[in-house]
Amino acid sequence: MNTDNDDSKQNGTILILSSDSAHHSQLKGILGDTDLKLQHADINGLFEHDITLHTPDLALLDYSTPQNPQSPTPYQLLKLSEHHFNVPALAICEATETNRITEAFQAGFQDVITTPFRKEEVHARISAHLKFCIQHQELIEQQERFQKLAEATSEGILIHDCGIILEVNQALLNMIGYEYNEVIGMDVITLLTPESRDSARTHFKANAEHSCKLFATRRDGIEIPIIIQGRCMNWKGANIRVVAVRDISLQSFIDREQQTLSAVLGEKDHFGSLVGRSRIMKKVYENILRSAITDSPVIIYGETGTGKELTARMIFEKSDHHRKCFLPVNCASIPDHLFESQFFGHRKGSFTGADYNYQGYFEQAQGGTLFLDEVGELPLPMQAKLLRILEDHTYTPVGSHTTAHADVRLIAATNKNLHDLERQGKFRSDFFYRLHVLSIDLPPLRARKEDVPLLVIHYLKRQTESGRNHAIDDLPAPLLEQLNEYNWPGNVRELFNVLERYLITKEVRLDTHTNNGQPIDESLDFLGAGTPLTVAMERFEQYYIHKVLAHHHGQKNKTAEALQVNRKTLYKKLIKYSSQPK
Incomplete structure (x- = not known):
């Protein structure tokens, strides 16, 4: 077998034992671009001891839903495979058959590949176990020499x-x-x-x-x-x-993979600081663990209030590498002219006002993780400067002639679609593909309403444990039902704010006005009130300008760019609306 790390050059023979020839065809299609050789044999033939095959490097044994009561148990499959070949064995199970996956691990299978097959997962798992075989063989040869x-x-x-x-x-x-x-x-x-x-x-x-x-x-x-x-x-x-x-x-990689499966199959109602046991959240937990076993960049997508920074911290906490520091940075709050100094640092005297040496974010986070929140707000020149860090892990502080090495793991987050920004020319393609190695999509709360009761319990329990006055153990059933029916445009953050208000005032006020199922900002209450068109258009322009300005933290240059108007036009409109109610 070739020890090259490129999966496309991986050599070896894989035996697929299955009564379903479709699995062999599917795997053949997935692995067809590699140098791996596939053999297929019927499970019943293995039981009848009538198969003659070359010894493979890895065995994949089908343990999906049985067709009849006489189908073998995972323990029987594993023992027969060991008797015939004595090579590592992986079970093939349906992703929804959680009990069968558990049985496979209990029987002693080294790993599980789930169906429907996913190309990336199949390549990663097979490559990992073939590499394990290579290391095992090298160990044997070492022991013979020494x-x-x-x-x-x-x-x-x-x-x-x-x-x-x-x-x-x-x-x-x-x-x-x-x-x-x-x-x-x-x-x-x-x-x-x-x-x-x-x-x-x-x-x-x-x-x-x-x-x-x-x-x-x-x-x-x-x-x-x-x-x-x-x-x-x-x-x-x-x-x-x-x-x-x-x-x-x-x-460690294999242990992490098994830990991932355990997290997905578990019935816990939380994962670290993240709360929820819905199927979509278990997928998030799985992706967190997969991201934690590597130092590759990660991009976290999610609406405001879905917990992007919590997710980034979970990746950091579960990682074996870069254990020193977690440094969050809000990209939208950094002025263009201070970007290099903030990220790369500067040396005393390098510019007016540089009265001392300053350690930039990369130096502060050395050996740790740098979390770039709202990365979609970075202007193109800043993206170009960060690209070098991702490519060769080096940077130069302002005013210095010495290149520094960045031993920093990057995790980014955004509530925007970077694919769309890339197509619009607002996000560099090279920066996007360097950053978008691994991705995690955080669901909005409206997509996992079954987790609302758990989030409520979690919040109330946290308040009780903190010794807070007026803390309570649960909510009245009608109120909990009202929370379950709400669409939560502000997601978990809005839910916790509503609960905070309830503990203080014993009142809950939810904006139930919706537009196609989505909440309407109360500032747009004129839309359905018979307002004349010219007035409505002016009110909407006023509302939208202030909303974009707030999103960019009052930075008028970025606001004008987002609105695609020049700065003079923006200033005129701000003056015009400054004397009018918003």
């Missing part, structure tokens, strides 16, 4: 004396990206992240032989999770320590 050290090693070996590296094997060099001559004589502690060094010193000082999970830093700056295990031995007349090092990045 039989005397077999008990101490899994993938990499280093020998040190009081922390000074004396010897390493090639597997460790591949893992950390260094050359042999670079690491000999190095202090082993310098290969670890700062957070892991104290734990490692304690581990080495105690001559502990149990395993210890740490984080190492590759030569290119990437952090990788490792497990070390050491033993003392006599080598060349000295008592030295042999340390086995195992990269568990892939295992």
